[in-house]
Amino acid sequence: MGNSSKVLSEGDANELRTRVATLKEEQTKVALCLCEVLFKVYYGTVSTKDGDVKLWEAWRFESFDHFAESEVEIHHGRALAYVAVWDELYERRAIDPAVLPNSMTKLKQLARVSKKHRGNPKELLRWVSQAKKMTCCELQNAVDAEFGERGRRRNVSFYMKWARAKDLLKAVSTAKEEFGVSTNGEALTQIVDQWALLRKTAAARRLRAV
Numbered sequence: 001m002g003n004s005s006k007v008l009s010e011g012d013a014n015e016l017r018t019r020v021a022t023l024k025e026e027q028t029k030v031a032l033c034l035c036e037v038l039f040k041v042y043y044g045t046v047s048t049k050d051g052d053v054k055l056w057e058a059w060r061f062e063s064f065d066h067f068a069e070s071e072v073e074i075h076h077g078r079a080l081a082y083v084a085v086w087d088e089l090y091e092r093r094a095i096d097p098a099v100l101p102n103s104m105t106k107l108k109q110l111a112r113v114s115k116k117h118r119g120n121p122k123e124l125l126r127w128v129s130q131a132k133k134m135t136c137c138e139l140q141n142a143v144d145a146e147f148g149e150r151g152r153r154r155n156v157s158f159y160m161k162w163a164r165a166k167d168l169l170k171a172v173s174t175a176k177e178e179f180g181v182s183t184n185g186e187a188l189t190q191i192v193d194q195w196a197l198l199r200k201t202a203a204a205r206r207l208r209a210v
Contacts, residue, residue: 024102031082031104034072038079039086041067062204065197074178076197077190081108081180088114093121099128105136108180109143116147144183 008016042064045052056067068079085104088111089095100107110124110131117123131139160168175187 028102028104032086032107035082035086036090038068038072039083039091042080042083062201066201069197075190075194077179077194081111084108084111084115087111092118093124095125095128099125101128101131103136105177105180106131106134106139109136109139112143112147140181 041055044055046055046058048058054064056064059067059071061067061070064079065076068074068076072079085107089100089107090097093114100110110127113127114124117127127143130142134142169184172184172187172191175191176184179187179190181187181190
């Protein structure tokens with residue numbers, strides 16, 4: 001029954017569309033608040049008897065990544081992308097929020113652009129203007145084409161059952177959105193990095209327990 005379709009009246013359909021737009025705007029506002037808070041945690045220090053120390057260190061976390069994974073319960077790559085959004089677009093550039101797109105995906109891409117054009121504010125504003133005319137995927141592809149990794153690359157392939165392959169591709173697609181990247185290779189790299197971090201953290205905990 002949960003998948004059954006329901007025919008809506010034109011009025012109900014328009015109301016639903018308005019609700020989607022409202023929720024999207026509210027979601028972006030909340031995400032930006034998280035960007036600001038994570039920025040302050042990443043760069044902030046606290047005075048202790050041992051001197052000024054990083055906030056996450058004072059809170060007994062091994063790193064900012066560990067704090068993001070354990071306390072905030074989001075991937076450290078996503079947390080760092082949020083820090084970059086606030087750092088690049090709101091702290092360094094002080095761009096009027098009214099001219100920025102109402103999309104975290106687009107803001108994360110614009111933060112990438114900002115890093116590359118710190119000495120050229122007009123070029124960043126050109127990208128901001130273009131971002132409003134593009135879909136999220138179009139912007140990601142454009143930024144990746146302009147600033148993506150260059151140099152030697154290698155195509156990696158392997159065989160697995162089709163049912164598992166479909167699950168894998170679906171997970172990678174979700175990971176691309178979570179990490180704010182635009183290619184399967186970048187998403188897989190982030191996934192492997194996360195596994196390595198968790199493995200390293202678990203090993204450190206076992207050593208402390210001995």
